[in-house]
Amino acid sequence: MREGKAFIFAAPSGSGKTTIVKHLLEQNPKLGFSISASTRDRRGRTEENGKDYYFLSKEEFKQKIDEDDFIEWEEVYEGNFYGTLKSEIQKIWDSGKHVVFDVDVKGALHLKQYFGDKALAVFVKVPSIEILKKRLMDRDTESPESLSRRIYKAEFEMSFEDKFDVTLLNEHLPESFAKAEKLVEDFVEKA
Numbered sequence: 001m002r003e004g005k006a007f008i009f010a011a012p013s014g015s016g017k018t019t020i021v022k023h024l025l026e027q028n029p030k031l032g033f034s035i036s037a038s039t040r041d042r043r044g045r046t047e048e049n050g051k052d053y054y055f056l057s058k059e060e061f062k063q064k065i066d067e068d069d070f071i072e073w074e075e076v077y078e079g080n081f082y083g084t085l086k087s088e089i090q091k092i093w094d095s096g097k098h099v100v101f102d103v104d105v106k107g108a109l110h111l112k113q114y115f116g117d118k119a120l121a122v123f124v125k126v127p128s129i130e131i132l133k134k135r136l137m138d139r140d141t142e143s144p145e146s147l148s149r150r151i152y153k154a155e156f157e158m159s160f161e162d163k164f165d166v167t168l169l170n171e172h173l174p175e176s177f178a179k180a181e182k183l184v185e186d187f188v189e190k191a
C-alpha cells in the first residue's frame with residue numbers, strides 16, 4: 001500500500017480556508033483533495049457533485065456509516081452530516097499524491113490523531129471575529145439562521161487553535177497563499 005502525507009486545513013467557517021486549499025490544489029500538482037461526503041444542500045451555482053462534495057441523502061450517508069466507510073464523520077451543523085471517506089485517501093495516495101483535507105476543527109483533530117506524524121494540521125485564523133462575520137455575510141450563501149449558527153460555532157472553534165501543529169493567519173490572501181505553499185513544501189521535504 002502506497003502512503004503519502006496528509007495536510008489538514010481547519011478553521012471556523014468564513015476564515016478563507018477553502019480559498020487557500022483551492023489555491024494549493026491548483027498550484028501544486030502533487031496534492032489531491034479529499035472530497036468529503038455531505039448531506040447538506042448543494043450551493044447551486046458554485047458547487048458540483050463529486051468535485052466539492054459527494055452530496056448524499058441522509059439514508060445514503062447512514063448506510064456508509066453502517067458499512068464503516070468513514071475515517072471520521074460528524075453532524076457539523078444540526079441535521080447536516082459531513083464525513084471523510086476511507087476510499088478517497090487510498091485513491092489519492094495510490095496516485096502518488098499527498099492528500100489535502102478541508103474539514104471542521106473537530107474533524108481535523110480526529111484526522112490528526114488518525115494519521116499522526118504523517119499529517120500536518122493547519123489552523124487557519126482570521127484576525128478577528130468581526131472580520132469573520134463580515135466575510136460570512138458578504139458571501140451571501142447563508143440564511144439568517146445558518147449564518148448565526150456558523151458564527152456561534154466559529155467562536156467556539158477559535159478556542160482550539162493550540163491543538164494544531166501550526167497556525168496560518170489569513171489577513172491578506174496573497175501572503176496566506178505563499179505561507180501555505182511554504183508549509184506544504186517544507187512538510188513534504190521532511191523525512
Ligand code: 5GP
Pocket residue numbers: 011012013036037040072073074076082083084085102103104105106107108
Ligand atoms: P460547508 O458547508 O461550508 O461546505 O462546510 C461546513 C464545515 O464542514 C466546514 O468547516 C468544512 O470544512 C467542514 N467539513 C467538510 N467536510 C468535512 C468532513 O468530511 N468532516 C468534517 N468533520 N468536517 C467537514
